[in-house]
Amino acid sequence: MPLNDKLGRPLRDLRISVTDRCNFRCEYCMPKEIFGRDYEFLPRADLLTFEEITRLARILAEQGIRKIRLTGGEPLLRSDVEILVEMLAQIPGLELAMTTNASLLSRKAQALRNAGLDRITVSLDALDEATFKRMNDVDFPVQRVLDGIRAATEVGFSPIKINMVVKRGINDGDILSTARYFHGSGHILRFIEFMDVGATNGWRMDDVVPAKEILAIINAEMPIEPLEQNYRGEVANRWRYRDGGGEIGLISSVTQPFCSDCTRLRLSPRGELYTCLFGVTGHDLRPLLRGRASDEELADQIAAIWHPRGDRYSEIRSSETASLPKVEMSYIGG
Numbered sequence: 001m002p003l004n005d006k007l008g009r010p011l012r013d014l015r016i017s018v019t020d021r022c023n024f025r026c027e028y029c030m031p032k033e034i035f036g037r038d039y040e041f042l043p044r045a046d047l048l049t050f051e052e053i054t055r056l057a058r059i060l061a062e063q064g065i066r067k068i069r070l071t072g073g074e075p076l077l078r079s080d081v082e083i084l085v086e087m088l089a090q091i092p093g094l095e096l097a098m099t100t101n102a103s104l105l106s107r108k109a110q111a112l113r114n115a116g117l118d119r120i121t122v123s124l125d126a127l128d129e130a131t132f133k134r135m136n137d138v139d140f141p142v143q144r145v146l147d148g149i150r151a152a153t154e155v156g157f158s159p160i161k162i163n164m165v166v167k168r169g170i171n172d173g174d175i176l177s178t179a180r181y182f183h184g185s186g187h188i189l190r191f192i193e194f195m196d197v198g199a200t201n202g203w204r205m206d207d208v209v210p211a212k213e214i215l216a217i218i219n220a221e222m223p224i225e226p227l228e229q230n231y232r233g234e235v236a237n238r239w240r241y242r243d244g245g246g247e248i249g250l251i252s253s254v255t256q257p258f259c260s261d262c263t264r265l266r267l268s269p270r271g272e273l274y275t276c277l278f279g280v281t282g283h284d285l286r287p288l289l290r291g292r293a294s295d296e297e298l299a300d301q302i303a304a305i306w307h308p309r310g311d312r313y314s315e316i317r318s319s320e321t322a323s324l325p326k327v328e329m330s331y332i333g334g
């Protein structure tokens with residue numbers, strides 16, 4: 001029996017943030033002014049061990065989790081993350097995915113594939129060098145991300161999803177060129193509306209480019225038509241090019257919220273569960289994990305967290321809620 005929350009949404013997906021650190025400073029996620037030299041990241045000893053993560057994943061799989069996404073921060077910065085992948089891949093019936101900025105993907109792709117990773121999503125906000133560097137804010141070149149995508153393709157990841165967060169006045173001029181670049185490539189480009197995650201990215205509704213506008217820009221040059229959802233709770237609306245050039249996705253969390261189908265639970269690097277990306281506090285499982293709690297006790301605790309869940313932040317978002325305190329996305333993962 002799936003574990004349902006108060007609004008009838010089953011527990012299906014788990015996002016595991018394996019580190020709060022990142023080597024990029026994307027202004028919409030970890031702005032330099034806040035996450036600069038003096039910012040205190042978690043000490044290593046505070047991170048859940050691979051054994052602790054795998055134990056929780058196993059218990060959650062028994063409670064209905066079918067898909068795990070490793071994220072962060074930048075998941076490839078967690079040492080030996082492929083060992084964690086290998087451990088998670090032993091759990092039957094799970095699809096294993098990762099979202100990465102691809103800065104280290106050329107080096108890691110083969111090891112991740114060998115370890116049993118099923119899918120990979122790469123974030124890439126612009127193909128124009130100056131725009132991309134402005135967005136990652138650490139002078140990281142586009143070509144190294146493209147090299148990472150190529151390496152992942154060569155070891156057999158397919159299709160690769162490419163995430164592009166669109167911010168008005170910053171990279172909306174890159175929508176069409178990025179669409180053209182990935183048209184016919186076999187990769188699925190997904191446009192994400194800029195969200196008010198965390199409390200540091202200075203979000204304003206005026207900076208959001210609505211999915212409808214993005215679709216119109218693409219459709220004007222490369223006609224598209226809608227596709228059916230793959231499964232309940234899929235975050236992206238799917239479209240395909242009428243000329244057979246493949247598929248794109250639109251993640252319109254701001255203008256068309258999808259909370260009513262949200263089946264995602266998030267695990268922080270140090271063992272807190274968050275039932276919403278826009279949560280304020282998590283439910284700390286460490287006392288149980290590091291105490292002598294049995295698997296049954298942990299399972300009961302997880303059920304007690306999921307059952308009363310009534311989160312629907314994106315449906316009630318306003319300029320007032322945008323400035324309320326929230327957990328940072330780099331801490332609990334995208």
Ligand code: SAM
Binds near residue numbers: 075099102192193196
């Ligand atoms: N570092 C990895 C990466 O960037 O792919 C994984 C973590 S990142 C938090 C996960 C995803 O969240 C990325 O695709 C990123 O672009 C997206 N993201 C971060 N901040 C966002 C925001 N304010 N609005 C929309 N998407 C955001």
Ligand code: SF4
Binds near residue numbers: 022101
């Ligand atoms: Fe790092 Fe990903 Fe956040 Fe960019 S979006 S700062 S790459 S965690």
Ligand code: SF4
Binds near residue numbers: 264276277315
């Ligand atoms: Fe799920 Fe919260 Fe996002 Fe709604 S706002 S889709 S409940 S994570």
